[in-house]
Amino acid sequence: MELTLKRLIAAAAMALCLPLSALAGFPEGLEAAEKGDYLAALSHWQPLAAEGQAAAQFNLGLMYETGKGVPKDAAQAVAWYRKAADAGYARAQNNLAVMLARGDGVAKDDILAVSWYRKAAEQGEVDAQYNLGQRLLNGRGAAKDERQAAVWLGKAADAGDAPAQFAIGQLHATGRGVERDEGAAIKWYTMAAEQGERNAQYALGVAHANGRGVPRSDAQAVVWYRKAAESGHALAQNNLGFRYQSGRGVERNETLAAEWYRRAAMQGYANAQFNLGVLYGAGRGVPKDVVQEVLWYSKAAAQGLAEAQYNMAVMFASGQHVPKDLDQALTLYRKAADQGHANAQNNLGAMYEAGEGVAANRDEALKWYRLSAAQGNEWGVRNLAKMTGGPRPMDTMSASTGAAE
Numbered sequence: 001m002e003l004t005l006k007r008l009i010a011a012a013a014m015a016l017c018l019p020l021s022a023l024a025g026f027p028e029g030l031e032a033a034e035k036g037d038y039l040a041a042l043s044h045w046q047p048l049a050a051e052g053q054a055a056a057q058f059n060l061g062l063m064y065e066t067g068k069g070v071p072k073d074a075a076q077a078v079a080w081y082r083k084a085a086d087a088g089y090a091r092a093q094n095n096l097a098v099m100l101a102r103g104d105g106v107a108k109d110d111i112l113a114v115s116w117y118r119k120a121a122e123q124g125e126v127d128a129q130y131n132l133g134q135r136l137l138n139g140r141g142a143a144k145d146e147r148q149a150a151v152w153l154g155k156a157a158d159a160g161d162a163p164a165q166f167a168i169g170q171l172h173a174t175g176r177g178v179e180r181d182e183g184a185a186i187k188w189y190t191m192a193a194e195q196g197e198r199n200a201q202y203a204l205g206v207a208h209a210n211g212r213g214v215p216r217s218d219a220q221a222v223v224w225y226r227k228a229a230e231s232g233h234a235l236a237q238n239n240l241g242f243r244y245q246s247g248r249g250v251e252r253n254e255t256l257a258a259e260w261y262r263r264a265a266m267q268g269y270a271n272a273q274f275n276l277g278v279l280y281g282a283g284r285g286v287p288k289d290v291v292q293e294v295l296w297y298s299k300a301a302a303q304g305l306a307e308a309q310y311n312m313a314v315m316f317a318s319g320q321h322v323p324k325d326l327d328q329a330l331t332l333y334r335k336a337a338d339q340g341h342a343n344a345q346n347n348l349g350a351m352y353e354a355g356e357g358v359a360a361n362r363d364e365a366l367k368w369y370r371l372s373a374a375q376g377n378e379w380g381v382r383n384l385a386k387m388t389g390g391p392r393p394m395d396t397m398s399a400s401t402g403a404a405e
Helices: 026-034 038-050 054-066 074-086 090-102 110-122 126-138 146-158 162-174 182-193 198-210 218-230 234-246 254-266 270-282 290-302 306-318 326-338 342-354 362-374 378-388
Strands: none
Touching (some): 090 110, 090 126, 146 162, 162 198, 182 198, 198 218, 198 234, 218 234, 234 254, 270 306, 290 306, 342 362, 342 378, 362 378
């Protein structure tokens, strides 16, 4: 998975290592910037940048990119980054590549971005090594080359870059560009996680939950899920909610389950939206509230979550909590059924058999019953037997009330 291209330096990090060739005025600019006086920093750096001092040119680019001491101006940022990059300044080369990759202040050009990333990476610029590795891994701006991607990500990881450590861990976990090695994956995840990399913390939670590369431990899964969840990782928040709901690795507490589901749901994570809907429907961990139940199921269904589409279809078919609407029920059953949801396949077959919301169609009914039965669905098996054998009442499934990690 390609991670977001990294922005290089926060405002306080304008305090660059001063090159020996620095001209008078550069340290004074650093001191002013560290105090937040960017106008004073600008007055020191602007003349140096005009005279060709690359570090000053880079800092002006950063000021224009972030709007510190000057009006925010991406085109001006690109112009100053380019001057410093042409002079061989690695950090400027990386930042120019980022701007080219985003099309920010300059026409988007993935090929040229990769060229600048490579120049900076070859000078040992860690951010550029990471970004070049991601580009090669995904074939953006250069031919896809997983082995070379692993080389560059490995260099950045060896230098202590946490996102690169997570990325090289993923490569070891999947065998992309390197030999598959779950132990190595855990090593890199742990190094990144200890630096606060939330994706690595989540990955360690998953590893402990499933016993991949480490002994299976629900308690350790909770430890790492919590760290990632507290940093805002939506999947970790959902999984921590599930752990509280099920009591696996932590004392069962459905109130806390609902809270963690809500945090993930508010970030738009469909599984958490569904799980929160389940709790509202059952009145577990939250007061029973069918309006909230329908709201969260609807949000998850709109994102294509089959389980939520199925539950909303059941509601529309029965008129439970929503006005009865067989057209909507048919549409949602079909969406879930097309994703392989066995209960939805059975219920869709039942609608075709009975001619509810659609013209009766024996062939369509049989098709959906067969698909449901092939997955071992009890109701699909029974309805298929009824249509092809003896008389049995037509059965439909009710809504799902189970949450999932």
